Amino acid sequence: MHTTVGIIGAGPAGLLLARLLHRAGIDSVVLESRDRDYVEQRQRAGILEQATVDALRAAGAGGRLDAEGIPHDGIELRHGGRATRIDFPGLTGGRRVWVYAQTEVVKDLVALQLAEGGPLHFEAEVTAVHGADTDRPTIRYTHQGRERILSCDYVVGCDGFHGVTRQAVPAAERRTHERVYPYSWLGILADAPPVYDELIYAHSERGFALASMRSPSVSRLYLQVPNGTDPADWPDERIWDELDARLALRDTAGARLHRGPVTQKSVLPMRSSVTEPMRWGRVFLAGDAAHIVPPTGAKGLNLAAADVIVLARAFAHHRATGSTELLDAYSDTCLRRVWRAEHFSYFMTTTLHTDPGQSGFETRLQLSQLDRIADSRHAATELAENYTGLPLDPV
Ligand code: APR
Numbered sequence: 327m328h329t330t331v332g333i334i335g336a337g338p339a340g341l342l343l344a345r346l347l348h349r350a351g352i353d354s355v356v357l358e359s360r361d362r363d364y365v366e367q368r369q370r371a372g373i374l375e376q377a378t379v380d381a382l383r384a385a386g387a388g389g390r391l392d393a394e395g396i397p398h399d400g401i402e403l404r405h406g407g408r409a410t411r412i413d414f415p416g417l418t419g420g421r422r423v424w425v426y427a428q429t430e431v432v433k434d435l436v437a438l439q440l441a442e443g444g445p446l447h448f449e450a451e452v453t454a455v456h457g458a459d460t461d462r463p464t465i466r467y468t469h470q471g472r473e474r475i476l477s478c479d480y481v482v483g484c485d486g487f488h489g490v491t492r493q494a495v496p497a498a499e500r501r502t503h504e505r506v507y508p509y510s511w512l513g514i515l516a517d518a519p520p521v522y523d524e525l526i527y528a529h530s531e532r533g534f535a536l537a538s539m540r541s542p543s544v545s546r547l548y549l550q551v552p553n554g555t556d557p558a559d560w561p562d563e564r565i566w567d568e569l570d571a572r573l574a575l576r577d578t579a580g581a582r583l584h585r586g587p588v589t590q591k592s593v594l595p596m597r598s599s600v601t602e603p604m605r606w607g608r609v610f611l612a613g614d615a616a617h618i619v620p621p622t623g624a625k626g627l628n629l630a631a632a633d634v635i636v637l638a639r640a641f642a643h644h645r646a647t648g649s650t651e652l653l654d655a656y657s658d659t660c661l662r663r664v665w666r667a668e669h670f671s672y673f674m675t676t677t678l679h680t681d682p683g684q685s686g687f688e689t690r691l692q693l694s695q696l697d698r699i700a701d702s703r704h705a706a707t708e709l710a711e712n713y714t715g716l717p718l719d720p721v
């Protein structure tokens with residue numbers, strides 16, 4: 327079997343790439359190790375930048391997003407019992423973000439690809455990629471109990487942080503830069519209306535908390551917890567009480583979250599990691615396969631989308647002109663944005679969380695930085711520009 331672009335992984339990166347290539351008339355095959363249900367139910371963040379929304383629309387996946395996605399024009403930061411609204415359009419010349427869950431993005435893209443795209447095989451586990459530096463790289467995988475080989479013009483590893491494609495880049499040429507944080511997030515989904523119509527990011531003496539949402543009747547909430555925390559140690563009432571304590575404001579001490587049945591509970595570790603280069607020969611890495619960020623800046627999905635937008639454009643340029651110029655520039659083009667997002671995610675994470683070994687001095691620095699964002703239009707603009715994302719050229 328042969329295809330132009332062999333795509334490993336059907337997360338948002340692999341699926342969006344397959345859709346953008348289909349639109350450009352370039353054939354691809356997507357191989358995904360998990361089953362459809364697993365891929366569609368996996369809980370991740372749900373904030374989409376303008377460029378991600380534009381790409382989903384261009385890929386034909388804008389229908390439900392436009393009907394059900396909730397545009398957000400700001401976030402609220404809380405620290406020291408004080409609330410600060412960051413006004414995105416006012417600070418960035420009109421940019422905003424959308425709340426639309428990654429599970430829904432994935433469902434929309436899977437449905438489209440199965441209806442009118444190239445092959446998308448679930449339960450097809452890739453074991454190795456060979457020949458990155460040849461004209462015919464191959465993907466070895468198992469599907470329906472049989473070993474198979476897919477020969478490709480190009481291979482794109484969209485196989486996430488634990489994927490195998492990275493290994494196609496020779497170890498001597500591959501560099502991974504990484505930071506592991508000394509805390510995790512306990513996340514819940516609850517059938518309860520959000521307490522506020524925007525997201526709330528809270529610094530508190532008790533640790534970080536985030537109030538997000540999935541819809542007008544479903545809340546998504548997070549608490550900073552120690553690494554290794556067992557969700558079973560956090561009964562629902564304890565979570566609600568802790569969220570209320572961390573989100574408390576000086577002036578409205580009585581305001582409380584709306585409580586409701588908790589339908590999902592899990593602990594997420596926090597890590598920053600970048601693998602360079604993002605291309606070796608005819609093998610490309612995109613999304614979490616190349617880089618991950620802690621979720622505090624809501625950048626993971628948007629970075630994955632930005633990679634495949636750049637890559638789809640490079641493939642289309644190659645198809646139209648025969649030039650490999652944009653394919654050759656892929657790694658450098660993406661890494662500029664990746665490192666900006668890595669810095670922003672690190673900044674949001676380390677400014678809002680309390681490190682277990684943190685001194686009073688370090689806490690005062692955090693509070694001073696948060697005061698600065700609250701009091702200075704320049705500092706707030708810096709946050710708003712990063713949060714809403716660097717603009718990409720239109721697709
Ligand atoms: N063979 C086939 N598929 C694989 C293999 C393999 N050996 N290894 C991993 N996969 C699949 C995974 O099952 C998963 O469905 O690759 C897919 C990778 O998807 P994601 O982890 O969602 O990564 P990506 O598409 O880059 O999306 C990034 O996910 O982690 C979040 O915050 C991050 O929102 C961001 C998004």
Ligand code: PHB
Nearest residue numbers: 371372538621622623624
């Ligand atoms: C989420 O809704 O899951 C979410 C929102 C913002 C973040 C992280 C997660 O920064």
